[in-house]
Amino acid sequence: AQSVTQLGSHVSVSEGALVLLRCNYSSSVPPYLFWYVQYPNQGLQLLLKYTTGATLVKGINGFEAEFKKSETSFHLTKPSAHMSDAAEYFCAVSDRGVTGGGNKLTFGTGTQLKVEL
Amino acid sequence: DGGITQSPKYLFRKEGQNVTLSCEQNLNHDAMYWYRQDPGQGLRLIYYSQIVNDFQKGDIAEGYSVSREKKESFPLTVTSAQKNPTAFYLCASSIGLAKYEQYFGPGTRLTVT
Numbered sequence: 001a002q003s004v005t006q007l008g009s010h011v012s013v014s015e016g017a018l019v020l021l022r023c024n025y026s027s028s029v030p031p032y033l034f035w036y037v038q039y040p041n042q043g044l045q046l047l048l049k050y051t052t053g054a055t056l057v058k059g060i061n062g063f064e065a066e067f068k069k070s071e072t073s074f075h076l077t078k079p080s081a082h083m084s085d086a087a088e089y090f091c092a093v094s095d096r097g098v099t100g101g102g103n104k105l106t107f108g109t110g111t112q113l114k115v116e117l
Numbered sequence: 118d119g120g121i122t123q124s125p126k127y128l129f130r131k132e133g134q135n136v137t138l139s140c141e142q143n144l145n146h147d148a149m150y151w152y153r154q155d156p157g158q159g160l161r162l163i164y165y166s167q168i169v170n171d172f173q174k175g176d177i178a179e180g181y182s183v184s185r186e187k188k189e190s191f192p193l194t195v196t197s198a199q200k201n202p203t204a205f206y207l208c209a210s211s212i213g214l215a216k217y218e219q220y221f222g223p224g225t226r227l228t229v230t
Binding site: 009034036041042043044045046049090104105107108109110 | 123157158160161162165175205207209219220221222223226
């Protein structure tokens, strides 16, 4: 069984400050990991993904995340927050089809990012 | 422009009525998914379909039904048996293999009173 834990349902940062959103996962197989962003009343947009290879992955809008197997973590960072980054962020892990159902994602409960002037 | 469309954006129904949410994709993806989103609970999988004429229950399928008669369409029916139907519903699709990300539609907000 898989699970995703996002520490902190709400995170507040000042504009220009570092953004750090935490994600820890549990998976019985080497994971595929994703970060999505959701703006109010909209669908989810993929920020970045880790499948294999380089453990530091870069995404859109200046975000990046590092896969750390020893810590079972996939934290999302951005060096300098912008007002437009205010949104809800979801971490997800794929079961890679091992449960027999194809590509099933398990999502964390989300982190609401607030960016203040 | 390729993408996923969901209609309508907002839907209101009386308790006891069935309602069908539309989801169409022109990405030529094999797999499609329905999620339910409630505040503070993330996304929960309702049903998914890997190919036409085949679909499987997700984690919270009770009170819902789906069909997959065409590759591009995956409608979700919220039946009167669903005890708490008011929620934001998201449709997604993917190429099919596990490493491929899921692409999401804009969602339908269903309110049942």
